[in-house]
Amino acid sequence: MFFRVYDEGAVLCSRAGRSRPAAAGARWRGPHGTPGREVHLLVRGIGLLKRLAILPIVGTLLAGAALGQAAEKLAPYYPTPEKIVEQMLKLGELKPGEKMFDLGSGDGRIVIMAAKKFRADATGVEFDEDLWRQSENRIESLGLESRARIIHGDLMKQDYRSADLLTVYLLPGSNDKLRPLLEKQLKKGARIVAHDFEFAGWTPETTKYIEDDGQGRSHTLYLYRR
Numbered sequence: 001m002f003f004r005v006y007d008e009g010a011v012l013c014s015r016a017g018r019s020r021p022a023a024a025g026a027r028w029r030g031p032h033g034t035p036g037r038e039v040h041l042l043v044r045g046i047g048l049l050k051r052l053a054i055l056p057i058v059g060t061l062l063a064g065a066a067l068g069q070a071a072e073k074l075a076p077y078y079p080t081p082e083k084i085v086e087q088m089l090k091l092g093e094l095k096p097g098e099k100m101f102d103l104g105s106g107d108g109r110i111v112i113m114a115a116k117k118f119r120a121d122a123t124g125v126e127f128d129e130d131l132w133r134q135s136e137n138r139i140e141s142l143g144l145e146s147r148a149r150i151i152h153g154d155l156m157k158q159d160y161r162s163a164d165l166l167t168v169y170l171l172p173g174s175n176d177k178l179r180p181l182l183e184k185q186l187k188k189g190a191r192i193v194a195h196d197f198e199f200a201g202w203t204p205e206t207t208k209y210i211e212d213d214g215q216g217r218s219h220t221l222y223l224y225r226r
């Protein structure tokens with residue numbers, strides 16, 4: 001039985017389409033994904049527990065724990081193409097030894113490139129256990145542990161005060177939720193590079209539009225400086 005929770009992302013993830021510059025209220029575009037099946041299995045699993053009347057209280061408690069106490073899913077997993085990762089880090093002017101964080105780090109590709117190619121001190125935050133494990137394993141297999149790591153946790157509950165650069169690829173509403181935390185924590189001069197979705201209320205210093213990433217998909221990158 002699955003107790004992984006996919007909510008908004010599962011629905012949004014099924015809307016495939018071509019990218020275009022993001023605007024306030026823009027919708028997430030993603031590939032057809034499997035999360036919907038997991039939701040189905042979750043619901044079926046809970047239903048079965050109830051129907052069989054086997055420990056209904058335990059079933060309810062487990063479901064409540066899975067649904068109620070998990071970190072909020074601020075975007076589905078939808079990786080940034082490697083070519084765009086490099087553009088994000090260049091736009092963010094990442095230098096050797098600087099501290100960077102990728103908020104919702106997926107398979108760790110941004111953190112890994114930041115540590116390997118830009119020789120930065122790179123930290124990812126990822127709440128999905130499989131992605132966290134996968135990215136940690138890759139960091140270890142590349143021997144990058146001294147410069148790269150992934151925190152298994154909620155990106156809304158971390159300390160970014162030391163950050164020189166943050167990279168963010170989250171839904172527009174999630175950027176709205178994150179903004180007060182960053183305004184409170186980030187030091188003066190810290191940079192933020194947002195992929196495809198702007199931070200409403202902030203004015204980007206630079207906006208970079210990439211017409212085609214080689215796979216027919218366009219991207220927009222926004223550079224902010226505190």
Ligand SMILES: C[S@@+](CC[C@H](N)C(=O)[O-])C[C@H]1O[C@@H](n2cnc3c(N)ncnc32)[C@H](O)[C@@H]1O
Nearest residue numbers: 073074075077078079080104106126127154155
């Ligand atoms: C669009 S993907 C971006 C992955 C990666 N940053 C990249 O650009 O390739 C968003 C990621 O954020 C993660 N995520 C969503 N909500 C989160 C939360 N509250 N805490 C930590 N990670 C979260 C998802 O699991 C997913 O891997």
